Amino acid sequence: MRAHRALTAVAAVALAVTGCTTTEAGVATPGTVADSTSTSTSEPTSEVPRVNDPLDASRYIVDPCAVLTQAQLASYGVSRNGRPDTASASAEYSGPSCLWFGQEVDAAIGVVWQTTNENGLSDTYGLQEDFATWEHFEATEVDNYPAVFTNLDGDAEFGNCGLVVGISDTLTFYVLLQGHSKIDGEASCNRVMQVATAVIQKLKENP
Amino acid sequence: MPELGIQNQEPGVGGRYMFTDLDEVDSIILELEAMKQEIDSDGFELYAAVSAARNPAEDGMSQGQVQAYRASLEKAIQHNGMMARYVTDQIDKLSAALSDYTGTDTGAAAQVRAIGRVDR
Numbered sequence: 352m353r354a355h356r357a358l359t360a361v362a363a364v365a366l367a368v369t370g371c372t373t374t375e376a377g378v379a380t381p382g383t384v385a386d387s388t389s390t391s392t393s394e395p396t397s398e399v400p401r402v403n404d405p406l407d408a409s410r411y412i413v414d415p416c417a418v419l420t421q422a423q424l425a426s427y428g429v430s431r432n433g434r435p436d437t438a439s440a441s442a443e444y445s446g447p448s449c450l451w452f453g454q455e456v457d458a459a460i461g462v463v464w465q466t467t468n469e470n471g472l473s474d475t476y477g478l479q480e481d482f483a484t485w486e487h488f489e490a491t492e493v494d495n496y497p498a499v500f501t502n503l504d505g506d507a508e509f510g511n512c513g514l515v516v517g518i519s520d521t522l523t524f525y526v527l528l529q530g531h532s533k534i535d536g537e538a539s540c541n542r543v544m545q546v547a548t549a550v551i552q553k554l555k556e557n558p
Numbered sequence: 559m560p561e562l563g564i565q566n567q568e569p570g571v572g573g574r575y576m577f578t579d580l581d582e583v584d585s586i587i588l589e590l591e592a593m594k595q596e597i598d599s600d601g602f603e604l605y606a607a608v609s610a611a612r613n614p615a616e617d618g619m620s621q622g623q624v625q626a627y628r629a630s631l632e633k634a635i636q637h638n639g640m641m642a643r644y645v646t647d648q649i650d651k652l653s654a655a656l657s658d659y660t661g662t663d664t665g666a667a668a669q670v671r672a673i674g675r676v677d678r
Contacts, residue, residue, distance in 0.1 A: 434599065441603045441606065444610055445603070445606035445609065445610040448602070450602050452598060459595075459598035461605075465609060465610065467610050478609070481621070482611070482624055482625055501608075503635060505639060509642070511601075511605075511639065513609075515609065525609055527605050529598050531643060532639075532643045533646070
């Protein structure tokens with residue numbers, strides 16, 4: 352666990368007091384997460400987008416495969432049931448997840464509830480700032496929620512694409528598509544964006 | 559039954575698998591499909607682990623530990639991607655050969671039946 356988490360909690364409280372840059376619901380806007388009183392060197396110094404309209408995912412953390420309906424999955428070429436993981440060492444380390452294997456379309460789609468990102472997207476930005484973890488780190492938005500594509504150098508070649516989405520300042524979810532070298536990186540990332548949008552919609556409709 | 563030959567073009571040039579039973583090909587495809595799911599599952603865990611890498615403390619050694627861990631995960635992901643590609647290619651080759659053989663066999667049967675009708 353990163354040593355700075357406690358400090359970030361202080362920072363989060365400070366931010367809650369000082370407020371965000373806008374009050375419009377559901378619009379992600381930049382705000383500084385690092386607190387001037389923090390002595391940690393691991394806090395991201397870059398501006399991390401804040402979540403202005405947090406979503407509750409507690410239901411899907413317990414039942415990760417319920418976050419996408421069969422109808423939604425069918426549109427991604429997935430007709431098989433997902434494989435949930437809530438109890439393995441991986442689930443404990445990375446968070447509860449569900450992995451769906453494509454049939455009609457040759458790809459696997461996974462969603463991880465990153466419960467270990469206790470500071471939300473700030474942890475992902477911190478990881479990038481501290482270790483340059485991903486060669487391709489591109490900020491974006493999913494249905495007005497802040498997100499970032501997190502990809503390694505070889506990912507596009509394999510048709511893989513990953514996206515981290517912040518749904519509160521204490522929780523993110525990660526979507527990964529593994530394309531088995533059958534689709535290019537751009538198509539893979541477009542599909543990942545569609546899946547992430549479907550997840551957000553589900554969270555809004557059925558919290 | 560005639561042998562079903564499937565050319566194995568990579569990595570060895572000129573390699574060839576020979577099957578004498580179509581059911582055997584079906585069972586191998588199923589085995590490879592199951593293998594691919596396990597490879598995908600491993601890849602998914604590796605990617606998720608990259609996103610969750612944390613240094614236990616702020617000192618240099620701890621930072622270095624995460625860097626080494628991250629580099630190791632990236633190598634494993636590359637290996638996983640190549641394994642997925644290899645297995646996917648094998649499934650495609652076997653499926654195509656099976657489909658081709660079945661189509662040829664059906665066509666030949668139709669020709670034989672047609673000849674039989676003419677002879678009568």
